[in-house]
Amino acid sequence: MSAASPSPPRIEVRDLTVVFEGRGRRVAAVDGVSFTVPPRQSFGLVGESGSGKSTILRAICGLAPVTGGTVRIDGEAPPAGRLAFARRVQMVFQDPYGSLHPRHTVDRVLSEPLQIHGFKDRDARVSAVLSDVGLGPEFRFRLPHQLSGGQRQRVAIARALVTEPDILLLDEPTSALDASIQAEILNLLNRLRREKGLTFLMVSHDLAVIDHMCDRLLVMQNGRMVEELSRTSLDSRAVSADYTRALLVASEGFRRGAPAPEAVPVSR
Amino acid sequence: MSASPPLLSVEDLRITFDTRRGPVEAVRGISFKVGRERVGIVGESGSGKSMTGRAVLGLVRPPGRSQARSIRFGDAELTRLSEREMRKFRGARIAMVMQDPKYSLNPVMTVGRQIAEALRVHGRLSSTEIRACSVRMLEEVAIRDPERVLASHPHELSGGMGQRVMIAMMLVPEPELLIADEPTSALDVTVQLDVLRILDGLVRNRGMGLLFISHDLRLVSTFCDRVLVMYRGRIVEEIAAQDLPQARHPYTRGLLACLPRIGGGGAPLATLSREPSWETPLP
Numbered sequence: 082m083s084a085a086s087p088s089p090p091r092i093e094v095r096d097l098t099v100v101f102e103g104r105g106r107r108v109a110a111v112d113g114v115s116f117t118v119p120p121r122q123s124f125g126l127v128g129e130s131g132s133g134k135s136t137i138l139r140a141i142c143g144l145a146p147v148t149g150g151t152v153r154i155d156g157e158a159p160p161a162g163r164l165a166f167a168r169r170v171q172m173v174f175q176d177p178y179g180s181l182h183p184r185h186t187v188d189r190v191l192s193e194p195l196q197i198h199g200f201k202d203r204d205a206r207v208s209a210v211l212s213d214v215g216l217g218p219e220f221r222f223r224l225p226h227q228l229s230g231g232q233r234q235r236v237a238i239a240r241a242l243v244t245e246p247d248i249l250l251l252d253e254p255t256s257a258l259d260a261s262i263q264a265e266i267l268n269l270l271n272r273l274r275r276e277k278g279l280t281f282l283m284v285s286h287d288l289a290v291i292d293h294m295c296d297r298l299l300v301m302q303n304g305r306m307v308e309e310l311s312r313t314s315l316d317s318r319a320v321s322a323d324y325t326r327a328l329l330v331a332s333e334g335f336r337r338g339a340p341a342p343e344a345v346p347v348s349r
Numbered sequence: 350m351s352a353s354p355p356l357l358s359v360e361d362l363r364i365t366f367d368t369r370r371g372p373v374e375a376v377r378g379i380s381f382k383v384g385r386e387r388v389g390i391v392g393e394s395g396s397g398k399s400m401t402g403r404a405v406l407g408l409v410r411p412p413g414r415s416q417a418r419s420i421r422f423g424d425a426e427l428t429r430l431s432e433r434e435m436r437k438f439r440g441a442r443i444a445m446v447m448q449d450p451k452y453s454l455n456p457v458m459t460v461g462r463q464i465a466e467a468l469r470v471h472g473r474l475s476s477t478e479i480r481a482c483s484v485r486m487l488e489e490v491a492i493r494d495p496e497r498v499l500a501s502h503p504h505e506l507s508g509g510m511g512q513r514v515m516i517a518m519m520l521v522p523e524p525e526l527l528i529a530d531e532p533t534s535a536l537d538v539t540v541q542l543d544v545l546r547i548l549d550g551l552v553r554n555r556g557m558g559l560l561f562i563s564h565d566l567r568l569v570s571t572f573c574d575r576v577l578v579m580y581r582g583r584i585v586e587e588i589a590a591q592d593l594p595q596a597r598h599p600y601t602r603g604l605l606a607c608l609p610r611i612g613g614g615g616a617p618l619a620t621l622s623r624e625p626s627w628e629t630p631l632p
Contacts, residue, residue, distance in 0.1 A: 259393040260564070261607045289611050292611045293615060328538065
């Protein structure tokens with residue numbers, strides 16, 4: 082792997098392994114996962130709980146230990162002093178209720194990253210980013226409890242965007258929201274990606290959301306890769322793994338007359 | 350709907366919350382019937398769907414108040430019952446399953462003890478009978494290794510397993526009506542379908558009625574027989590599940606249109622404009 086190739090992928094994950102150890106148990110949450118995302122593309126990680134999809138995002142931004150393998154951004158490993166890296170790679174979390182400080186105003190939530198990263202003209206940047214995410218100036222001095230779920234997620238997206246990152250790591254950004262609000266947030270994210278030339282790495286359990294948002298996707302199960310697909314092959318159901326097929330069937334809802342569930346083993 | 354008399358018949362149900370800014374109506378005069386069938390209530394957060402389910406069981410807590418012209422269950426008028434009399438219906442004849450098994454199971458009690466408790470409350474059984482009955486119940490919700498599950502604490506079970514246990518417990522007294530409030534929303538998609546198949550079998554084999562409350566229109570439209578669509582405290586449309594693609598109310602149509610679909614292309618999704626006129630139910 083040469084870091085000096087002419088145009089390295091924006092995100093390159095190679096043989097990534099994340100192992101959690103404790104109480105004599107050793108769990109490989111992510112087990113040898115590799116994928117690349119070119120600049121300005123959107124890549125999806127899809128799978129059920131425990132598949133390791135969120136852990137990959139956390140490992141990329143240093144919130145989970147990288148036990149093996151490498152993560153490269155624009156061909157380079159994230160530097161030790163991570164401040165510059167943190168400015169470029171930002172995360173949006175699932176739960177807009179839990180990810181905003183309950184006693185910080187929107188203004189403070191958005192100003193703090195600017196201060197940390199030494200931006201000037203903070204005032205102008207805060208009002209610009211608010212309008213980018215479709216919130217009027219009247220929201221600037223509100224507290225999280227004065228916002229609806231959708232508005233909070235807009236603030237969380239604004240907080241991620243305010244440092245002008247290249248990459249957004251999106252961890253189930255709409256799964257806590259109502260369907261109509263989900264549509265608004267997905268439209269917003271797509272518009273922002275276009276306008277700002279962002280690269281997305283998006284995690285979801287919802288195949289339809291990933292299909293709508295991502296050019297390529299990786300299906301995961303139990304920390305391992307199941308298969309990587311383009312949107313086109315997903316749309317035409319050209320999948321090779323049984324697990325992906327099961328996810329596709331499940332995404333269409335309930336089917337009466339389908340075989341009764343087999344008795345399940347007690348796995349956990 | 351079948352010709353048999355409905356199990357549950359609700360007329361003009363209203364739920365009001367007294368807040369500092371005056372009373373707020375969460376449910377504004379709804380009427381519906383549930384027979385031995387699967388009825389879905391669909392709506393977004395704040396539509397009043399969960400409150401409706403709780404009101405049937407008399408579980409709306411202050412500062413909420415629920416009143417109805419009539420809530421008939423079989424030949425009983427639930428609105429006239431005292432709290433004490435209501436307890437004979439709650440759990441025994443009308444059961445409820447909530448969203449997240451993590452919060453509905455007691456974390457410091459083994460599953461076996463919790464099920465035994467449910468059995469003891471609803472009947473007089475010896476401990477051998479309780480044991481045998483618990484195992485049989487877990488087998489009915491497709492748990493392969495019931496002995497091990499009985500000995501487990503809730504945190505040792507996956508979400509799907511926990512929800513099966515919850516459903517098994519609710520079924521102890523053989524209720525005639527099951528109110529399920531987002532019973533599968535906390536579960537993985539493939540597990541979700543297993544739990545639905547169990548519920549489906551109960552409706553078919555035991556002739557139980559099911560009131561299925563969910564935000565997930567796609568799931569409800571494929572699982573239920575009839576769907577009640579709630580918007581801001583009113584039932585704005587009632588429709589046979591298979592006819593949902595031809596729904597007439599703009600809210601129902603809007604909800605269907607804003608869902609991303611596999612192969613739907615990357616074009617912007619439809620969003621809801623929320624006209625005030627949407628609060629008017631269809632004639």
